[in-house]
Amino acid sequence: MKKIVIVGGGAGGLELATDLGDKLGKNNQAEITLIDKNSYHLWKPLLHEVATGVLDEQVDNIFYASQAQQHHFLFTQGTFSNIDRQNKQVIITDFQDETVSIRYDILVVAIGSTSNDFGTPGVNEHCIFLDDQNAAIQLRETLITKFSSFCSMVDQNATSNSDKIRIAIVGGGATGVELASELPHMVDAFGACRHNKMCSELLEVAVIEATDRILPALPEDTALSITNTLQKRGINVLTNTMITKAESDGFYPKDGNTIKADIMIWTAGVKAPDYLKEIAGLESSRSNQLVVKPTLQTTRDDSIFVIGDCAYAMQGNGRAAPPSAQAAHQMAKICFENIIRSLNNKPMKSFKYIDNGTIISLHDTAQGVIKLLGKSQMGVKGFLALMIHRFLYRTHQANLLGIFKTMRFARASKFMYKTKSTSIFTHRD
Ligand SMILES: Cc1cc2nc3c(=O)[nH]c(=O)nc-3n(C[C@H](O)[C@H](O)[C@H](O)COP(=O)(O)OP(=O)(O)OC[C@H]3O[C@@H](n4cnc5c(N)ncnc54)[C@H](O)[C@@H]3O)c2cc1C
Known part of the structure; x- marks a missing residue:
């Protein structure tokens, strides 16, 4: 029986495992194995809601083991680190810290992306990245701890009228903007529960963007209208502000100013994980994504498919498909069809990203x-x-x-x- 291994159960990988399990696993036509470092799936576009307490990760999660049982695939919890192409094995570290090899006939890499600090000094040490559910929960804890200590200072009359909780978010993309817009409501909810003097007026949020406007994926007038909405809610939108370093007290832009911050969050740019760069001799892009052919197979190995944020899929307009849940979903659908076609020796389809x-x-x-x-x-x-x-x-x-x-x-x-x-x-x- 053919062994199909999918690494990464995110927006793309879990949909693919579910479809393949229902189609092939159910009739024992193939053995499908999903590997993920976590035990449960949470849709990444909701991470800012987890971080701000809007969404309960315990309600909106899907346990891989339960999904696997209901959709006829196997689940292994482990962290993927390498591919042995000669012996067709993926190398993972399992939850007991043991190195394990899992054989495949077809491998799909779907491990998503991480934030890109572009090598900016101090960012790794001082900033929180909203990369996965653990980071979102950690950010929520950090925010609540900060709000609590601010309240204690208010109680002890240790604050002045001008004291505020300063949160600076670098990156004017969807992640930074959506997160910023939730923060005033989080503080108001905290105030309602814990301290009647705590409210969003005590919060100072800045969204910092290197280019001349936020949300480059949207038309200029829409981005401008969203900027106005943020500003009406008391959020500072700082454009043309290139951060050159981060220190424990805040961000340092190129213009020589300092943006002081108590909590620093970095959401600018994405890249595939560093270890993917030329993993097992596969071709990779500047941001570590694995380069794929229109069929979503890697350029150097037809038995390896790549989908989602970690795939570099060049489109007819000369640009790669964007790192988005939308693209990951569309790639999962084409990858599913192409795996079925390859098993039936039929010609494969080409992936064409449709921007909805x-x-x-x-x-x-x-x-x-x-x-x-x-x-x-x-x-x-x-x-x-x-x-x-x-x-x-x-x-x-x-x-x-x-x-x-x-x-x-x-x-x-x-x-x-x-x-x-x-x-x-x-x-x-
Ligand atoms: C706050 C936020 C808001 C967003 N909003 C939108 C939006 O509105 N619309 C949109 O289209 N996109 C949005 N995105 C982007 C979108 O979430 C991603 O593009 C999408 O999730 C990518 O899907 P994926 O399957 O490639 O990776 P992911 O969904 O990130 O899944 C990757 C999976 O791989 C696993 N994994 C990672 N490394 C390893 C490893 N070494 N070993 C084993 N498992 C591993 C992870 O645990 C995860 O389950 C948003 C992102 C964020 C952070």
Whole structure:
């Protein structure tokens, strides 16, 4: 029986494992194994909501073992580190810290991306990166600890009227903007639960962007409108601000100023993990992604497919498909078809990225552009945009769980949101 191994159970990898399990695993036509370093999946575009307590990661997670059992694939928890192409094995470190080799006939690499500090001095030491669920939980803990200590200082009259909690976020992309827009609401919720003097007026949030505007993936007028929304909520948007170093007290831009910060977050740029650079002699891009052919097979080994953020898939317009959940989902679908076709000795399909638009959630509203049926893009804003943003997540869930379970999940999340959303602030002293 053919062995298909997928490394990385994220936006792309888990959808692929589920589809392959349902199609091939169910009838014992192939053995599908998913490997992930974590025990559960959480859709990455929601990480800023986990970090700010809007989303309960215990409700919206999917345990790999349970998904594997229901969709006829195997799950191994372990950290992928290398590929032995000669013997067709992936090398992982399992949860007992043992090095284990897993044989494959077809390998799919889907390990996503990490933040890119572009080698900026001090960033690695002083900044928090919103790269995975553990980082999101760590950021939430850091924020709550900071809010708590600020309240203690207020109680001891150890603050002056001008004292604020300063949070600086580098990166004016979707991650930085969505995170910034949640922070004032997080502080207000904290204040409602823990300290009546605590409110968003005591917060100073800055979004720092090196280029002349935030959200380069959106049209200029939409990005400008989102900038205005952020500014109305008291968030500073600093454009043309290139950070040259970070120190424990804040960021140091090129212009010689200092942006003082108590909490420093880095969301600028993405790259594939460093160890992917030329792993096992495969071709890689400048940002460590593995270069793939239109079929999503690597340029130097047809038995290895790559999907999602760690794939460098050049498109007809001369640019690579963007690192997005949308692209990861579309790649998973083509990869699924191509694996089936390769097993049946049929010609494979080419991956062509279809941009369906981008929507940025801004806590209680959203704004962006959508493309309907490949037509020109249309601006959306407000409740409709927020619903479309939510719909994208529920579509991902429906791909994994089916429509009925997704509806149950949606109901549970809504219930937990109403009854438990502030519990992260109340259970500690
Ligand atoms: C806050 C935020 C908001 C975003 N908003 C949007 C949005 O609105 N729309 C959009 O399209 N995209 C958005 N994105 C980007 C999107 O999340 C990613 O592009 C997408 O998740 C990439 O999918 P993937 O399958 O390639 O990787 P991921 O979803 O990141 O999954 C990678 C998986 O690999 C696992 N893994 C990593 N390294 C190893 C290893 N060494 N061994 C084993 N397992 C490993 C991880 O645990 C993870 O499960 C957002 C990202 C963030 C952080």
